Amino acid sequence: MSRKIEFGKGLTRRDVLRLGITSAAAALGSSFIQTSAWGETGVEGKTIGFSMSYSNLEWIKLQQAGVEETAKKYNLKTVVYDATDQPTKEIQNLEDLITRGVDAILISTYYADAIRPAIKEINNAGIPIIVLSSPLAPGADFACHLATDTLGTARQAGEFYVKKLGGKGNIVEIDGKPGSLINQQRGKGWHDVIDKVPGIKVVSHLVANYDRQQALKVMEDALQANSGIDAVFAHNDDMALGAIQAAREAGRLKSMMFTGFDGLTIDALQAIDRGELTATWEYSPFGVEAVEAAVRVLQKKPIQKVISFPSPLITKDNLADYYDAAAKKRRVLPSRLTFS
Known part of the structure; x- marks a missing residue:
């Protein structure tokens, strides 16, 4: 179910971050706009957030392209944030994805320790996380981590x-x-x-x-x-x-x-x-696979917690x-x- 939060009705942005989506929904009542007309896969129209630490490397550009192109394939909406190599901005970006009420968040970060507070808020909000490449800090909850050995x-x-x-x-x-x-x-x-x-x-x-x-x-x-x-x-x-x-x-x-x-x-x-x-x-930049994993999670189908891919030698x-x-x-x- 897609959710959109309307503010100015008794709760601030920080209140939603503190309460989490479920509690905020109860407090706001009709402040959530809900839609449920999905297509064949059951995820059409839903929104995924994609947060990256920075986007100036070719590898990350390919990652972003994979996310956006595959999201279009499944008729998913995307909200993409680039923290421009600033951990504090990355925290703000993740918090904003919570307030937007996205259905899943894809995270590609180089600052696992620094963004711990935002990850905790996402976990409290009940939004599933798909991790691309670098792992989150110990103790973080996530739906799936795509990585290599x-x-x-x-x-x-x-x-x-x-x-x-x-x-x-x-x-x-x-x-x-x-x-x-x-x-x-x-x-x-x-x-x-x-x-x-x-x-x-x-x-x-x-x-x-x-x-x-x-x-x-x-x-x-x-x-x-x-x-x-x-x-x-x-x-x-x-x-x-x-x-x-x-x-x-x-x-x-x-x-x-x-x-x-x-x-x-x-x-x-x-x-x-x-x-x-x-x-x-x-x-692999995992952009394509991250969206496919998110679709699997949104369909409430089972998925491995950690999926590791090979890194073949190219000569x-x-x-x-x-x-x-x-x-x-x-x-x-x-x-x-x-x-x-």
Whole structure:
């Protein structure tokens, strides 16, 4: 059932956040406008909110596109909020989705700890949450969390490095956002493997916040500080591409191996095709799957609490499965979310 809250009738916005939707409904009585004429799937006309910490990365842009396009497929309304990398604004956005009376909230956050108060309010309001990628803080209630085995994939990346480098080499590591749990797991899993190999050393550990231009700058500094670099382990493709540009401009591109994560953008796939980016591990943005999970929840059908997807390795050997070189387009892969 769709709900719209009308204020100015005895309850403030903060009152609704405190009471939750059920209690507020009782207090407001006819202040809720209810509709119940649904179509074939039973969710047409309902509203889902989508909250993201920021939207300036290609991965997140693809996530947002997946949410909006799939919502249209199911005739769902969407309310999309971008916190522009401000945790306090993200809290405000989530609170606003509560006051709007949305039927479900999709959350893609890098600030799990900071937004705890808003998550508690959503839980009190009884609005189901679908979590995309990074987990919420412990204790939060959610209907479904879509993720990958990030730690396991990072360990695979470590094994890839040990094999490719023959157990010996100097590596530059470029972090994304230090506060991101996904970023932390990518680093931990990789280090779990390479730190056990005496011949492999991390000669520079840098931070570029998942940004290509920042990676270009810090890689320039690393190149000046280190005469011998054998590989660059970047926590996403954009940063790997920035490092590649820096190495190319320094005339040192051919002496290094570069890897990333995501495997979604044309730039990254073309870099693999050119032999500049050695490998990447696909990391689904989950936009399509998040809406499908929300539909399942709104239909009150069973769904797994946590659904983990694989992160396949993409190299030049299997690039054709992901990239159409003639059309210069990424191959569209179907949703990987299936229900019995």
